[in-house]
Amino acid sequence: MNTKPKTVFRPKLFDKKVALVTGGGTGIGFAIATELSLAGATVWISGRSEEKLDDAEKRHFKETGLRLLTQPCDIRNATDVDALTSEVLTKSGSIDILINNAGGQFPCSAEELSNKGFMAVVNLNLLGTFSMCREVFNKYMSTHGGSIANITLGMNNGMPLMAHSGAARAGVENMTKTLSQEWIASGVRINCVRPGIIYTESGFDNYKGLGDDVLNKIVRSIPAKRLGTAEEVASAAVFLSSDGARYITGQSLAVCGGQSFTHLAIFEQEDKVGLIPYGALPLKARL
Numbered sequence: 533m534n535t536k537p538k539t540v541f542r543p544k545l546f547d548k549k550v551a552l553v554t555g556g557g558t559g560i561g562f563a564i565a566t567e568l569s570l571a572g573a574t575v576w577i578s579g580r581s582e583e584k585l586d587d588a589e590k591r592h593f594k595e596t597g598l599r600l601l602t603q604p605c606d607i608r609n610a611t612d613v614d615a616l617t618s619e620v621l622t623k624s625g626s627i628d629i630l631i632n633n634a635g636g637q638f639p640c641s642a643e644e645l646s647n648k649g650f651m652a653v654v655n656l657n658l659l660g661t662f663s664m665c666r667e668v669f670n671k672y673m674s675t676h677g678g679s680i681a682n683i684t685l686g687m688n689n690g691m692p693l694m695a696h697s698g699a700a701r702a703g704v705e706n707m708t709k710t711l712s713q714e715w716i717a718s719g720v721r722i723n724c725v726r727p728g729i730i731y732t733e734s735g736f737d738n739y740k741g742l743g744d745d746v747l748n749k750i751v752r753s754i755p756a757k758r759l760g761t762a763e764e765v766a767s768a769a770v771f772l773s774s775d776g777a778r779y780i781t782g783q784s785l786a787v788c789g790g791q792s793f794t795h796l797a798i799f800e801q802e803d804k805v806g807l808i809p810y811g812a813l814p815l816k817a818r819l
């Protein structure tokens with residue numbers, strides 16, 4: 533049986549282009565790396581865990597017969613970011629496409645959230661993304677142009693238990709607009725992809741309390757009546773990285789099945805954490 537991943541993009545779309553995908557060893561990042569690779573790019577993936585990167589490289593080769601290049605990097609660490617970007621440029625000669633996908637958070641009520649916890653999430657999602665953008669711009673894109681896509685999270689109307697992440701993601705979206713204005717003269721486009729709830733095994737591992745019942749409720753609240761897939765987010769990121777999007781910069785593209793987060797809330801009950809329609813929360817929790 534041919535299990536080769538399907539793609540809507542043509543095979544040599546990114547011929548001779550080099551792409552770097554943070555968090556590319558799992559979930560959405562891996563799907564983006566796969567799409568870029570199938571479309572002809574030389575693709576580097578990074579993340580903190582060398583083991584996850586090695587597994588991803590092996591899986592990609594098995595599925596496509598194509599190679600991924602790997603380098604561990606914690607994007608919160610400036611030395612790592614410097615080493616990663618230098619390594620890619622030394623070995624591959626360019627970074628034409630940067631996908632800032634590494635990110636995440638833990639659910640926590642605002643009153644229980646420490647400064648350290650808040651900053652851990654801001655450092656990952658906002659500072660880490662900025663640091664990657666700046667290094668790649670200074671070392672390569674300022675003189676050669678390129679395209680950057682930042683993966684955020686659709687919670688523009690706020691989301692209970694996500695004060696840290698919502699603030700960081702809104703920061704990324706606004707920073708993206710500013711960078712698009714500063715860097716357009718250098719031929720650099722920068723956009724965001726804003727996913728709704730996307731099923732990835734690795735991502736959902738972080739929300740183990742999410743039972744089937746809660747999942748069903750989430751699905752019912754999504755106009756498309758299903759969760760998104762990593763491949764659907766990848767299509768958006770790859771489109772924004774392509775010449776087809778050459779007049780698009782400073783924008784956010786939502787991949788969400790028509791979902792509106794105003795209708796969703798995270799709840800905690802005993803040892804469970806989940807998402808339910810906002811209106812189903814007890815009144816006290818909605819205030």
Ligand SMILES: CCC/C=C/C(=O)SCCNC(=O)CCNC(=O)[C@H](O)C(C)(C)COP(=O)([O-])OP(=O)([O-])OC[C@H]1O[C@@H](n2cnc3c(N)ncnc32)[C@H](O)[C@@H]1OP(=O)([O-])[O-]
Nearest residue numbers: 635636637638640646648649650652653656729735736738
């Ligand atoms: C929901 C919608 C759909 C979204 C899906 C996705 O995004 S899927 C993608 C999902 N994928 C991911 O999210 C993967 C990426 N996520 C991560 O790598 C991490 O969760 C992190 C970066 C957000 C935290 O980084 P880290 O763990 O290296 O941080 P650290 O060890 O430096 O700790 C700093 C401080 O943070 C605090 N604190 C930490 N954890 C908790 C907690 N559970 N509880 C409470 N607090 C917590 C604590 O104060 C701690 O200090 P302490 O008390 O230890 O002195």
Ligand SMILES: NC(=O)C1=CN([C@@H]2O[C@H](COP(=O)(O)OP(=O)(O)OC[C@H]3O[C@@H](n4cnc5c(N)ncnc54)[C@H](OP(=O)(O)O)[C@@H]3O)[C@@H](O)[C@H]2O)C=CC1
Nearest residue numbers: 555558559560579580581606607634635636730732734735
């Ligand atoms: N799944 C969903 O419903 C949604 C996900 N998103 C966002 O999409 C992105 C991918 O999510 P998804 O694929 O689902 O989940 P994953 O947990 O699989 O993706 C997170 C990736 O980021 C890497 N990462 C985490 N922290 C760091 C760090 N400090 N430095 C470098 N890499 C890091 C992880 O690798 P490692 O652990 O090895 O570092 C992992 O590969 C995340 O930003 C997520 O918040 C947004 C909306 C919805």
